[in-house]
Amino acid sequence: MSGRARVVVIEGEDAAPEAVRPTVALVDRLGLPIDWVRPAVEDHDATRRAIDASDAALFGATSGRSAAALFYLRWGKATYANVRPARWLPGYRSPLARPEGIDLVIVRENLEDLYVGVEGELAALRPLALSSPMMRRPVADLGPGRFALKVITEEGSARVVRFAFELARRRKAAGRPGKLTCATKHNMLPGTDGLFRDVATRLAAAYPDIRFETFIVDDFARRLVAEPQALDVVVLPNLYGDILSDAAAGVIGGLGLAPSGCHGAGYAYFEPAHGSAPDIAGKGIINPTATILSAALMLDYLAFAEAALRLEAAVEHVYADGRPLTPDQGGTATTLEFAAAVERYLR
Numbered sequence: 001m002s003g004r005a006r007v008v009v010i011e012g013e014d015a016a017p018e019a020v021r022p023t024v025a026l027v028d029r030l031g032l033p034i035d036w037v038r039p040a041v042e043d044h045d046a047t048r049r050a051i052d053a054s055d056a057a058l059f060g061a062t063s064g065r066s067a068a069a070l071f072y073l074r075w076g077k078a079t080y081a082n083v084r085p086a087r088w089l090p091g092y093r094s095p096l097a098r099p100e101g102i103d104l105v106i107v108r109e110n111l112e113d114l115y116v117g118v119e120g121e122l123a124a125l126r127p128l129a130l131s132s133p134m135m136r137r138p139v140a141d142l143g144p145g146r147f148a149l150k151v152i153t154e155e156g157s158a159r160v161v162r163f164a165f166e167l168a169r170r171r172k173a174a175g176r177p178g179k180l181t182c183a184t185k186h187n188m189l190p191g192t193d194g195l196f197r198d199v200a201t202r203l204a205a206a207y208p209d210i211r212f213e214t215f216i217v218d219d220f221a222r223r224l225v226a227e228p229q230a231l232d233v234v235v236l237p238n239l240y241g242d243i244l245s246d247a248a249a250g251v252i253g254g255l256g257l258a259p260s261g262c263h264g265a266g267y268a269y270f271e272p273a274h275g276s277a278p279d280i281a282g283k284g285i286i287n288p289t290a291t292i293l294s295a296a297l298m299l300d301y302l303a304f305a306e307a308a309l310r311l312e313a314a315v316e317h318v319y320a321d322g323r324p325l326t327p328d329q330g331g332t333a334t335t336l337e338f339a340a341a342v343e344r345y346l347r
Contacts, residue, residue: 004033005055005302008269010041010069012060014276019288020060022339023295026314029346030307032299041066048072056298057269060291061276073269074110079262080156081163082108083297084245084273086228091319092253093329096228102252103176104231107164108241109196110262112156115238118149152192152237157199163263164235165207171233172210179211179232180204183220183240193217196237217244224248249273256287256328259294261301270298284334287326289315292342314345 009024011017024036039050047069051057062070073079088094088102096102125147126140135142164180172178182200184193197214204212215223217240223230224244228251236244249258258273272290280286292315299308318324324341325331333341 004035005304006035006037006053007298007302008037008039008047008050008054008057010039010047010057010059010066012066012276013063014061014278014281015283015286016060016062016272016276018281018284018335019272019286019291020058022288022336023291024058026292026311026339026342026346027295027299027307029343030299030304030310032304032307034302039069041069044068044072048076051077056267056302058291058295058298059269059271061272061274063276063278074262077264077267077269078111079264079267079269080109080111081160081263082110082241082245083167083261083263084108084241084248085259085293085297086245086248086252088252089316089319091322091325091329092257094251094253096251099228099252101229104228104234104248105167105171106234106236106241106245106248107160107167108236108245109156109160109238110241111238112151112153113238114148114150116149116151118151119146121145122147150189150192152195154195154199157196157237158203161200161203161235164233165203165210168210168233169207177211177232178209179213180207181220181231181234182212182214183217183234183236183244184214185217185240187216193237200235220244221247225251245273254287254328256290256326257293258290259292259297261294261297263301268298268301270294270301284336285327286335287328288335288339289326292339310346311342314342317345318342 011020037050039047084106086104088099122140122145130139132139168180184197186194186197249255255274260273261270272294296308296311318341324333324337326333
């Protein structure tokens, strides 16, 4: 990137600002040409204008007040690929006996599937005369109840699969295996999940340098726990990606370690995968690792690759040291004490 980068900061609610503020301070320590913009999230129009005028956004986590900003970052900016790395570092409190070598990335389709948000009463389906092939009766006759609409499009599937293949190609150039795994429930949902898998299989022909494999998603869930070291880049429809990326975080040691980035055609925002943690708000003990690593992903996106590596390396050093860790990782350090330890390794 030439010139200065403009980054919108939305701290979020509850304990999230306690992780965002020291993260911004750490990035400032790197001396980069970044201008931070902090819109008042209550002014929705001003927030949208600030986002539109920025190069990227750093988001905390929301329990409501910042939700409109998050919706605009996701659907307004069409950030269709949710990138969720899960890499184990020495010092992470993994529940696995042998977590060494876990280094995978889940790419979750971020806009479609059940997240189109169309639900309703079963009775509303009666005019459509939809019947269940399993139950051999009209869906509207199943009884009082509700439905949700699952939408998988060819275009939406293709763009996220291409993104995942390109990521696998970049990771291969950096020494990773160069493999893409696709998981769907195509055996039960051949029309929707089958379309997602078929699109991925078709596009694999354009990436002969990347190994490609497909699994039924429940088999993939087992593999994620039993042999996560065998995975490199994984592409999933929205719902499965939402659930299994949290499972991947659990495998390496918890959501406090899980960064993410949401990418569109011309914009990206970055946020920790954990929620706003209202139960520990004000206690100063939220683990800022996920937010710091999300900021590192953002720096790489903004073409500050060397700075991103410095920030990641500083976090690695802190965990290798093993002393200034937050309670979720078995330590007694506060958020600010952890951030201060990261800062020492940045010098």
